Amino acid sequence: MNPIFQGLITIAIGVGGIFLYFIASNAFLDKVLFPAKGPNTSRNINRANTIRPWLFMAPTIIALSLYLVYPVIGSFYRSLFNRSGADFIGFTNYTTMFASSEFRTAFFNNVLWALVVPSVSTFLGLLIAQLTDKLRWGNIAKSLIFMPMAISFVGASLIWKFVYAIDPELGVINALRVNLFGAAPLDVLQVAFWNNIFLMVILIWVQTGFAMVILSAALRGIPEETIEAAIIDGANPFQVFFKIQVPQVTNTIIVVFTTTTILVLKVFDIVYAMTGGNFNTQILPSYMMQFMFRDDGRATAVAIVIMLIVTPVMVQNIRQARAEMR
Amino acid sequence: MDNIAGRKPALIVVTHVTVAFIVLLWLIPTVGLFVSSFRDRDAISASGWWLAPFSTEQTFRGRGNVEDVTQDGDLFVLTGNAFNDPEIESAFPNREGTIAGFGNSGRSPGEYPPGAVADLGDGESLIMERNGDYIFTVTEDPGDRGPRFYINAVTPPSFTLDNYRTVLTAGGMGQAFINTLTVTVPTTIIPILMAAFAAYALAWMDFRGRAWLIAAVIGLLVVPLQLALVPMLQLHYNLGIGQSFLGIWLAHSAFGQPLAVYLLRNYMIGLPRDIIESARVDGGTDFQIFMKIILPLSFPALAAFAIFQFLWTWNDLLIAKVFLPSSEEAKVMTVKIADDLLGSRGGDWGILAAAAFVSISIPLLVFFTLQRYLVRGLLAGSVK
Numbered sequence: 001m002n003p004i005f006q007g008l009i010t011i012a013i014g015v016g017g018i019f020l021y022f023i024a025s026n027a028f029l030d031k032v033l034f035p036a037k038g039p040n041t042s043r044n045i046n047r048a049n050t051i052r053p054w055l056f057m058a059p060t061i062i063a064l065s066l067y068l069v070y071p072v073i074g075s076f077y078r079s080l081f082n083r084s085g086a087d088f089i090g091f092t093n094y095t096t097m098f099a100s101s102e103f104r105t106a107f108f109n110n111v112l113w114a115l116v117v118p119s120v121s122t123f124l125g126l127l128i129a130q131l132t133d134k135l136r137w138g139n140i141a142k143s144l145i146f147m148p149m150a151i152s153f154v155g156a157s158l159i160w161k162f163v164y165a166i167d168p169e170l171g172v173i174n175a176l177r178v179n180l181f182g183a184a185p186l187d188v189l190q191v192a193f194w195n196n197i198f199l200m201v202i203l204i205w206v207q208t209g210f211a212m213v214i215l216s217a218a219l220r221g222i223p224e225e226t227i228e229a230a231i232i233d234g235a236n237p238f239q240v241f242f243k244i245q246v247p248q249v250t251n252t253i254i255v256v257f258t259t260t261t262i263l264v265l266k267v268f269d270i271v272y273a274m275t276g277g278n279f280n281t282q283i284l285p286s287y288m289m290q291f292m293f294r295d296d297g298r299a300t301a302v303a304i305v306i307m308l309i310v311t312p313v314m315v316q317n318i319r320q321a322r323a324e325m326r
Numbered sequence: 327m328d329n330i331a332g333r334k335p336a337l338i339v340v341t342h343v344t345v346a347f348i349v350l351l352w353l354i355p356t357v358g359l360f361v362s363s364f365r366d367r368d369a370i371s372a373s374g375w376w377l378a379p380f381s382t383e384q385t386f387r388g389r390g391n392v393e394d395v396t397q398d399g400d401l402f403v404l405t406g407n408a409f410n411d412p413e414i415e416s417a418f419p420n421r422e423g424t425i426a427g428f429g430n431s432g433r434s435p436g437e438y439p440p441g442a443v444a445d446l447g448d449g450e451s452l453i454m455e456r457n458g459d460y461i462f463t464v465t466e467d468p469g470d471r472g473p474r475f476y477i478n479a480v481t482p483p484s485f486t487l488d489n490y491r492t493v494l495t496a497g498g499m500g501q502a503f504i505n506t507l508t509v510t511v512p513t514t515i516i517p518i519l520m521a522a523f524a525a526y527a528l529a530w531m532d533f534r535g536r537a538w539l540i541a542a543v544i545g546l547l548v549v550p551l552q553l554a555l556v557p558m559l560q561l562h563y564n565l566g567i568g569q570s571f572l573g574i575w576l577a578h579s580a581f582g583q584p585l586a587v588y589l590l591r592n593y594m595i596g597l598p599r600d601i602i603e604s605a606r607v608d609g610g611t612d613f614q615i616f617m618k619i620i621l622p623l624s625f626p627a628l629a630a631f632a633i634f635q636f637l638w639t640w641n642d643l644l645i646a647k648v649f650l651p652s653s654e655e656a657k658v659m660t661v662k663i664a665d666d667l668l669g670s671r672g673g674d675w676g677i678l679a680a681a682a683f684v685s686i687s688i689p690l691l692v693f694f695t696l697q698r699y700l701v702r703g704l705l706a707g708s709v710k
Contacts, residue, residue, distance in 0.1 A: 007508040010575055014516040022523060026613045052612055053527040057539070060524035060583050066561075067554055067580030068546045074557030131345050134338070141345050143697060145352045150693035151686045152641030154660040158668070158682040159355045162362060162375075162675070169374050170362075170675060172354065205352065210704065217705050237337060262548045269643045273664045285644075288552055292648065296556045303552040314548045321544045325537060 018059065025055045072307065079300035093301040103302075105280050106287040109196055110265065110309075113283055116197070118260035121204045122253060125211025129219055130241060132212075142216065146209030153206070153269035160202045161274065164188050190279050199281055202270050207263065211256045218252035219245060258313050265306055284309075363679035364485040370675050383426050384481045385435045386414045390462040390472030401449060401463050408458035408477050417481055427478040428454040435476035489680035499681050501655060502662040506640060506685070508571060509650075509658055513578035514636045518628055520579070521586030526616045528587065529594040530602055540591070546584040554581070555648045562649070571656070574649040581645070582635050589634075592706050593627035594620060630703020633696050637689050659685040 029051060030036065034044035054061075082089045097103045128145060132138035148156060165171030166187045168178040174185040189195045222245055230244045246253075268285035275281045277290065284306050291299035361375040373382040391406030408414060408428075409421045427436025430446055438444045440456040452475060454460040464473050493499045527533075528540055558577060559569070567573045597620065605615050621628075639645075643660040650656050657666070659681075667681050693700065 004504060004508055006571060007512055010512045010572070011515055014512055014575075014579075015519060018516065018519045022613070026611075030611070049612075050533065053531040053533040053536075056523040056527035056531070056612075056616075059520045060587060061539075063520065063580035063583050064543070064546055067558060067577065068549050068584070071554040071557045072549065074560075075553045078556055078560075128345070128348060131341050131348075134341055135345060138345070141349045143694075144349050146697070147356070147690070147693060148352070150637055150689040151356075152643070152660050152689070154643050154664045155641070155682050155686040158663060158678060159359045161668075162358050162679070163355050165675075167371075169371060172358065172374075172376075175374055175376075205355070208352075213701055213704055217701075266550055266552070269660075269664070272643070273668060285550075285552060289644075289647075292555060296560075300553075300556045303550065303555070306550045306552055310548050310550055314545050317548060318541045318545045322537065322541055325540065 021059070022056070025058075026052070029055065075300040075303050075307075079297055079304055081297050083295045083297055085296065089297070093297045097298060097301050097305075102282055103287065106277075106282040106284050107305075109281065110283045112196060113200055113203075113264045114261050117200050117203050117207065117264050118257045120200075121207040121260055122211045122215075122256050124204070124208045125213075125256065126215045126246070126249075126253065128208070128212045129216035130245070133216065133219060142209075142212060146213055148206045149209045151206065153203075153267055154273050156202050156206050157270050157273035160205070164198060189275055189281075192280060195275065195279055195281050199270055199274055202274070203264065203267060207260055211260070214256055215249060215252060218249040222248045258316075262310060262313060265310060359679050359682055362675055363489055363683045364487070365676055366484070366486050366488060367674065367676055369484060378485075379483050381480050381482055383436075383478050384417070385476060385478050386411075386417065387432065387435070387474060387476045388412075388414045389474060390460075390464070390468060392468050392470055392472045395468065398463075401465060402467055404460075404462040404464070404468065404472060406460060406462075408454065408460060408475070408479070410458075414477070414479075417484070418479075423458060424480045425454055425456050425458055425477055426480055428452065428460075429476050430474060432476055436478035489676040490684070493677055493680045493684060497667070497677065497681065498654060498657070499659065499662060499684055502657050502659040503684060505650075505656060506658040506660075509574055509578070509646065510636060510639045512575050513582070513639045514632055516575070517579040517582040517586055517635060518632060521583055521590055521631070522621060522624070522628065523616065524583075525587050525590035525594055526612075526620050529591045530615075530620070531612060543584050543587050543591075547588060549584075551581055551644065555644075559648055569649060569651040569656075571650070574645060577645055577649050578635075578639050578642075582631075582638075585634065586631050589631050589703060589706055590624060590627050593624055597623055626699060626702055627706060629696070629699040630706065633692060633700045634703060636692060640689055 029048050034048040034051075036045050036048070038044075078085065079093050080088060080090060082092075128142070132141045135141065151159070162170060163172050164187075166174060166185050168174040168185050171185075173188060177183045178185055188198050191198075226244055226248070227240055230240050235244070266285060268283070268289050271277055271281055271283050271286040272289060277283075277286050284302055288299050288302035288306070291302065358375050361378050362370060365375065365378060368384065369378070369382075372384045386408075388408055388411030390404035391410070392404065394405050396403045396405075407421070408425065409418050409423050415421055425440045427439055429435050429437035429444065430452060431437070438452075438454075440454055442453070444452040444454075446452060448465055449463070450465055451463045452460060454475075454477070458477075458479075460475070462473060462475065494503075528536060528543075554577070559573075562568055562570075562573045562576075567576070601619060601623075602615060605619055610618075641660065643664055646658045646661050647665075650658065650661070663678075663681055663685060667678055
């Protein structure tokens with residue numbers, strides 16, 4: 001069957017089905033199970049209202065438990081078995097992994113990614129947010145810097161493949177090297193260690209817009225009096241920025257930083273498309289994809305390591321959300 | 327704040343320049359791709375995309391014109407114009423151009439300046455003027471294959487849609503485009519509806535365990551999707567779904583839930599309490615309140631999430647690689663580009679650029695038209 005046609009049918013069935021589920025389950029609850037009439041009217045209404053929230057949430061709860069909660073257990077369980085899944089091998093997948101030098105490279109690189117990308121993109125985002133705030137064409141500038149957000153990581157990788165191309169008639173970097181400095185063209189993706197940085201540049205290019213948009217809103221939310229008072233007291237623009245404005249948006253900076261960190265631990269596309277993990281540029285998500293479809297036991301072991309790294313952030317997020325709700 | 331004392335004009339100039347510089351830096355990569363996608367292979371290898379709007383010197387080769395041969399003793403004299411040569415004329419629409427140099431070997435195509443006499447030995451010679459007129463003298467009867475000559479000529483900037491034509495028809499990108507659309511549209515619409523009901527329950531209905539559930543949703547926001555790949559694909563196979571469009575629709579719809587519920591609940595909780603309570607007093611059921619009041623009022627948040635989900639599913643590579651079959655007819659554009667084009671067409675930059683631009687055109691369109699909602703959604707998600 002034609003996939004478009006199939007897609008249209010799915011939309012109809014999906015949307016119609018969900019509506020039908022809500023309407024029918026509501027009607028069943030109110031008319032059949034606990035009808036708001038007869039001798040137990042008020043008790044029935046109360047009971048119906050206790051159950052209704054769960055009716056509303058049922059599809060989401062099922063989807064979440066199946067696709068996000070169960071996999072945590074399922075992945076861990078699978079990681080204790082060998083390649084075929086037939087033999088229980090305990091933590092052998094983990095010990096093999098920790099012993100392999102490629103894993104250690106991937107882990108080290110990932111730590112580097114998790115430090116560099118969030119710091120640089122948050123810093124640049126903050127800087128651009130502050131600079132554009134003063135300009136009449138600031139919104140256009142922001143919109144253009146924000147634009148890479150809409151581009152896929154694969155698209156972004158391809159865009160930067162052009163920038164990094166070895167041919168000086170194609171790659172901007174090598175054109176500058178050859179024409180300005182008279183140096184020989186060079187494949188920047190093969191330069192040891194620095195190639196990691198060149199890959200990070202791509203994600204920074206994508207993510208700075210996100211940091212900028214959020215920090216720009218936070219900066220605008222600062223009470224003007226604090227800034228005015230500082231200026232009257234003779235603070236120069238740098239002092240106003242670093243000593244008055246930045247301290248007041250610290251919380252937002254932390255949110256942006258952690259959100260970007262989490263993202264860094266998920267993105268495998270850039271490394272996959274640019275180097276395929278060669279030249280010592282492997283990171284954990286792309287390392288996992290090497291084993292996907294080949295050795296599910298080792299693939300899930302890598303996934304569990306990623307999960308463990310994310311866990312502190314998760315706990316912190318939950319704690320903060322609960323504090324805010326009180 | 328512009329009217330506050332203490333702002334120095336010099337600093338404002340520096341700000342303008344800095345921002346302009348950053349914007350330029352941010353745009354250059356994309357512009358490079360965009361320009362390259364309209365240039366053919368020869369143009370790309372001849373000059374950088376930043377020179378595309380200017381005329382460039384390119385090398386061409388042609389053959390002496392055998393329709394105009396006169397015999398002069400032992401010698402055969404061929405006359406003609408280089409820009410009328412069948413191999414050259416396509417690059418010069420008016421059959422006019424400027425010769426920068428000419429020669430008879432591919433190794434040094436521009437050896438002689440225009441107007442000079444190239445002595446080719448044994449009495450053979452080639453004279454070419456700046457406008458391309460030449461006199462080629464050879465010792466052997468050329469028959470119907472004229473002798474080779476090479477020119478360096480200044481070519482006008484040329485742009486072509488051929489890359490797009492190739493990509494959309496022959497490259498399989500047309501099919502991939504349709505596949506991406508097939509994955510994206512249902513997985514944008516369906517999860518919104520599911521999440522909206524749940525978000526309403528979490529925002530406005532009172533029940534035990536509500537705070538606990540909200541915390542769970544916030545926790546699930548950061549669970550790496552990598553965890554779901556192996557166990558869920560296994561489950562899909564056990565259920566008979568396998569790698570299919572149905573599988574990826576289910577997966578994307580579920581993976582979108584935490585963000586959807588989180589964003590929508592944050593928005594709904596901010597709706598005025600009075601409206602909802604007076605509706606309750608008037609006897610409205612939760613279902614009616616949701617359908618008639620909450621859903622219409624939440625439009626901005628629904629739009630924001632829809633944009634997120636659309637961009638994320640359109641741009642996704644990971645889920646598509648795992649949950650869709652790897653056969654040619656089921657490939658989405660990101661997979662197509664990452665796995666096929668970067669490998670097989672690694673050197674064909676024009677085609678690569680056009681393919682990339684096809685895949686990012688729709689997200690860019692969505693981005694620039696609906697940016698307002700996107701920003702609002704981002705802010706609802708992270709600043710409180």
